Amino acid sequence: MILEIDNVELYFKEKCILQGIYLKGEIGQVTSILGSNGCGKSCLLNIIFGNLKPKYKLIRLNNKPILKPLYRTKLVAYLPQHHFIPKAMKLILVFKMFNINWYDFIIYFEAFEIYKNHKFGNLSGGERRIVETYIILRSHRKIILLDEPFSHLAPLQIETFKNIISEEKHQKVIILTDHMYQHIIDVSDHLYLLKNRHIKPIKDLKDLEDFKYLSTGSLN
């Protein structure tokens, strides 16, 4: 499966946020978007998901235009920056509701075993993020959009998620964004940089310094 988003133009009132954007994601490849605060990364993920309507955009799946919002196709799962699981729901029910195996989760995150019957809202912010990120990544959807999956997580948990992403990419289109650029670079097959409304494919990591996303010497 190949997902392409093309010709995106997004305005809020008079202000142009995104212009002439083209991005491609495909099964077997992790595609990541880097960019400074406020450059439009979350907006772009929301446009792909279908809950933000830009002035123009064209989404193609295997070369075929998709005219309805992607979220209505049951092909896509999206991890937003905010928590989306009801606080009062017990963890075991959360996993049942999303049809995700609790015991597989415990293999990766042993420390959660004691939380099986705890309410989601009683977990810490980072623990809630782990549950939500896991559920989205393991969801039975072909397209996975992740907005800042690494922020708020401890180093070991980040490594676990990088391994899970590398497993899941073989059957899913994975598109993500995060400010933790080293982890993004490690886990990605294709990188894009959003800057000044435009997107640039990054072929050489040095471009991240040349385009002033990173300060000179950051990659040494």
Ligand SMILES: Nc1ncnc2c1ncn2[C@@H]1O[C@H](COP(=O)(O)OP(=O)(O)OP(=O)(O)O)[C@@H](O)[C@H]1O
């Ligand atoms: N509903 C809205 N109305 C007006 N402006 C908005 C709205 N949503 C986002 N923006 C503006 O669009 C720009 C891009 O926002 P977006 O959230 O996509 O940035 P981002 O790259 O994800 O930033 P960060 O890395 O800080 O999360 C910002 O300048 C933001 O203020």
